[in-house]
Amino acid sequence: YHLFIGGHLSSDPGRPLRADAAGLRSLDEATLARVFQVSDDNPLEGLAGRARLLRSLGEAISAHPDLFGRDPARPGGLADAARARAPGGVLAAHDLLAMVLEGLSSIWPGRVTHEGVNLGDVWVYSALGPGETERLVPLHKLSQWLTYSLVEPLEDAGLRVERLDELTxxxxxxxxxxxxxxxxxxxxxxxxxxxxxxxxxxxxxxxxxxxxxxxxxxxxxxxxxxxxxxxxxxxxxxxxxxxxxxxxxxxxxxxxxxxxxxxxxxxxxx
Structure with a gap:
């Protein structure tokens, strides 16, 4: 909230109340620590990783203008993409998750890749078998959390998100x-x-x-x-x-x- 209200996610000082790719790419650890009031008495685990994640988010939305728009690319562009993919104003939860995974897979560091694609929150569990893909366990916790969180604002914007039981x-x-x-x-x-x-x-x-x-x-x-x-x-x-x-x-x-x-x-x- 304070990152947004303070204009830290926008690259345009004249339009501080927005998040855009350039603003996210410029976010540093010190700014994040200040806004979250991080101190020795109030630590935040993984602060550096969270700052890198937000910068990676800026890179990811720049790379997917079909999902996030252009000039500027914004996370909020996903709402327009969702509307375009929702015939009759109805969007399946699975399709919303697919958009999140497609647009944001590159932001997760050091993960399993398959055919050049970063799989995100997917992990190798060798007991499942010797095959390259059969031993993969997909969990997608943060991506699904984001998908659940998007349901209410998308419905406020006039879409209907159905089949939430398709999420785990x-x-x-x-x-x-x-x-x-x-x-x-x-x-x-x-x-x-x-x-x-x-x-x-x-x-x-x-x-x-x-x-x-x-x-x-x-x-x-x-x-x-x-x-x-x-x-x-x-x-x-x-x-x-x-x-x-x-x-x-x-x-x-x-x-x-x-x-x-x-x-x-x-x-x-x-």
Whole structure:
């Protein structure tokens, strides 16, 4: 909010209340730290990675004028692209996610690539098989979070986004922490809880994939308990109003609010 209101995302001082490619490309770590009031007493994990991510966003939207427009390219151009791809004003959630993945795949650093395409939040899990693609686990947590977040403003703009059940639950540490801290999942090696883990490590990939699967398993009984049909209780409602908050509450009770596993993060996964 303050980045936007302060004009830090715009390249035009005369039009500060917009975000454009050039403004994003010029954003530095010091500006981000100042706006987020980062200090020794108020640290922000992965600050440098988040600043790089925003600069990469500027590069990505410049590279996709079909999605973000030109002169200037803006993240908000995606709304115009969505309208153009929504016959009768109706857009499937899967198609919205596809636009996000197409336009932003290049911003995620150091990830798996296939045929020259950066796959983003996709990880190798060798136990699935020897094939190059069969052992890939797609999670797309941040891209799906963004897709969920775009639904309301797009509908305010006159579009109708349907088939939200085509999206998955979010493979992040609050939802995943709910299942570990709640005893649904247990570590085979309890010592792993005190060790740092890279996002691509087998343990973290397993944990995140199980989180997605278990969120699906949780949605149906919750809908029935509420006396609702499953299709009347969208997964996004459960995520926002239930599992994320419950995971955070459990983490606060059991620790100091930190996740049950220590993840070496640069701010571009969680």
């Amino acid at each position: 639950g979010l493979a992040e540490y609050r939802n995943g922490g709910l299942f570990l801290d709640g005893g649904v999942l247990e570590l085979r090696d309890p010592a792993a809880a005190s060790q740092p883990h890279e996002p691509g490590s087998p343990l973290i990939v397993e944990w995140r994939a199980l989180t997605v699967a278990l969120l699906d398993r949780l949605a149906e009984p919750l809908a029935h308990e509420r006396g609702q049909a499953v299709d009347a209780f969208p997964l996004g409602n459960m995520l926002e109003g239930g599992t994320w908050a419950a995971g955070r509450e459990l983490a606060s009770r059991l620790r100091d609010g930190t996740p049950p596993l220590t993840i070496v993060s640069d701010g571009t996964v969680f």
